[in-house]
Amino acid sequence: MNHTARVLNGVEIAAQIKAEVAEEARVLTARGIVPGLAVVLVGHVAASEIYVRSKVKTCAELGIYSEMLTPPESVATEEMLELIAGLNARPEIDGILVQLPLPAHVDTRRLLEAIAPEKDVDGFHPINVGRLQSAASHGVQAGAALAPCTPAGIMEVLKRSGLPVAGKHAVVLGRSEIVGKPAAMMLLNASATVTVCHSKTVDIARYTRDADILVAAIGRPGFVTAEMVKPGATLIDVGINRVTDAAEVARFFPGDQARAAQFALRGSTLVGDIHPAAFALAGAYTPVPGGVGALTIAMLMHNTVLAAKARRGGAARNAQSADAHCESAVGKA
Numbered sequence: 001m002n003h004t005a006r007v008l009n010g011v012e013i014a015a016q017i018k019a020e021v022a023e024e025a026r027v028l029t030a031r032g033i034v035p036g037l038a039v040v041l042v043g044h045v046a047a048s049e050i051y052v053r054s055k056v057k058t059c060a061e062l063g064i065y066s067e068m069l070t071p072p073e074s075v076a077t078e079e080m081l082e083l084i085a086g087l088n089a090r091p092e093i094d095g096i097l098v099q100l101p102l103p104a105h106v107d108t109r110r111l112l113e114a115i116a117p118e119k120d121v122d123g124f125h126p127i128n129v130g131r132l133q134s135a136a137s138h139g140v141q142a143g144a145a146l147a148p149c150t151p152a153g154i155m156e157v158l159k160r161s162g163l164p165v166a167g168k169h170a171v172v173l174g175r176s177e178i179v180g181k182p183a184a185m186m187l188l189n190a191s192a193t194v195t196v197c198h199s200k201t202v203d204i205a206r207y208t209r210d211a212d213i214l215v216a217a218i219g220r221p222g223f224v225t226a227e228m229v230k231p232g233a234t235l236i237d238v239g240i241n242r243v244t245d246a247a248e249v250a251r252f253f254p255g256d257q258a259r260a261a262q263f264a265l266r267g268s269t270l271v272g273d274i275h276p277a278a279f280a281l282a283g284a285y286t287p288v289p290g291g292v293g294a295l296t297i298a299m300l301m302h303n304t305v306l307a308a309k310a311r312r313g314g315a316a317r318n319a320q321s322a323d324a325h326c327e328s329a330v331g332k333a
Ligand code: NAP
Pocket: 150, 173, 174, 175, 176, 177, 178, 179, 180, 197, 198, 199, 200, 201, 204, 217, 218, 219, 220, 238, 239, 240, 241, 292, 293, 294, 296
């Protein structure tokens, strides 16, 4: 029997969301409220620099003011706390994002908790974690809660692809604060029956084989093999793993000329936590790259506009009274 799994195109879904966010930003701006995001990048971690540049660029594309703060690697926790207090106090800054990881000597937890919850566009503050937990179950909507971007992106993929969640068995691999736990909570809020697996789970395949929706977020290339999935399941692959070994690439993508050519050119390729052979059995799946990864920045932009609306959207402002700094800064971002 021939079966073609449906590819859930994260790039297309992200483009839809970004277009909606740009329209909301345009409407707010016309009212004198330019949504503003501050991104704090400590030191020079190459991957973080790439992510931050991409966030700043997307802000500019969508009409969101952004600014980048770049304290040196040696910055002390107290100095970072002062910097965050300054951003908390600035009315034109709606979102504050501290790019992780931070240097080991900086107290990450203290910093994240110092961000004003209404500006916490990453959704990591305990207040927002608590709001996510207490919202939406029993039919109460999450409202304006700022939810972590990657799991929020997963929920958008499911919703916009018309894939029902209520009543399904969702299995989440991974229990990080950034992906696994909030993804499990959102799926539960959407009335799935949720199982969470982690490194201490005994016989993971026993759970994954029963999953209608399988979310893999563990950071282990090709961990979920074809034998571990239920035919017809929805597979959401969050893992982003860079593979640099040619033999491994050949093992993951046998006969895939395009991958081989890409690998020859770049010396690496990206593999998710789900083995590509498992996708063939799926009802639908998110590829790597081009799946969930594309959604994270789109949801960050969404959260920034949401925060701007929640903080400032209620008070109708005269366009002439708009903060001149905001207006001029959009052009610069
Ligand atoms: P993390 O903080 O390292 O957490 C990994 C989780 O996976 C932990 O809960 C760990 O269990 C579990 N785990 C590790 N090895 C396992 C194994 N062999 N079997 C079962 N569970 C195992 O990672 P993360 O930040 O959540 O990221 C996970 C993956 O998603 C990474 O590949 C990352 O690059 C990717 N990611 C993608 C995006 C995006 O698409 N934009 C965003 C964030 C992360 P324990 O808790 O027991 O240690």
